[in-house]
Amino acid sequence: MIQTLFSADGLTTIIFLVFIATTLAGALIAVASQVLIRSVSGLALCFLGVAGIYYFLASPFLAMMQLLIYVGAICVVIIFAIMLAESDEGQRRNNPGLLAGIAASLSCAALAGGIIWLALRNGWDRVAERTNEGSVEQIGRALLTSHSMSFELISLVLLVAIIGSLVLSRSGRNRQ
């Protein structure tokens, strides 16, 4: 086992385990920390691990997009919102009891365990043959041919979201 651990496969497995640990530790920090800015840092850590998992799923393009969009954009936007809406979650006045926390963690563990049980019980059928490699060039071609309608719709959704968020954060502010 020790010899095989230092082979190429062993090193790959170690890097994969590091990515999994990063993902789960980041997610736990994100939900367990009482200070919001630490939660966002945990979220960024979790997204970093998810990008590594995407790399192992044979998609370096999606790994880069995950870093650019999630870590580079969404986390920064959340940090800006935390700066604008400072909260006092650190010194809570109405802390829900320990019993509620135990019940919540038990039910969520049961939920995750049920999904894992279903996923492992089902024997997934292997696909016969693949039609292409899934490279970046083929993604771009599929995005502009067979998925062009949803591509246009998603840009429309983004435009509406930009205008809507501008309108929402503009209203209620008194004119200088």
Place this chain on the structure above:
Amino acid sequence: MNPLMLSNCLSTYLIIAAVLFGIGIFGLVRRQTFIGMLISSELVLSAASINFMAFNRFLAPDPTTGQIFTLFIMAIAAAEAAIALSIILAVYRNYRSIDTTDLKDLEG
């Protein structure tokens, strides 16, 4: 099962995604501010993305479909984060709080 083939097995990714989903739901239940709930919902979305990418890698005949779908999930998540954060800012401007228990104007 050979432990060195861990990264080449569909079940590994499904288990990671299920655990991430459970953590996200736990955060949605437990967090008491809107931004905390938004962070937890991002965890749930990334769990769904990992599932799509895993099925795309191991089972799909056309491996571009899952990657494009994951890209769309990212775009939807970005739009959702922008809208949710501006709603949170509007709520903060009216109530001076982003605590979920402070918004009880409609409470009977």
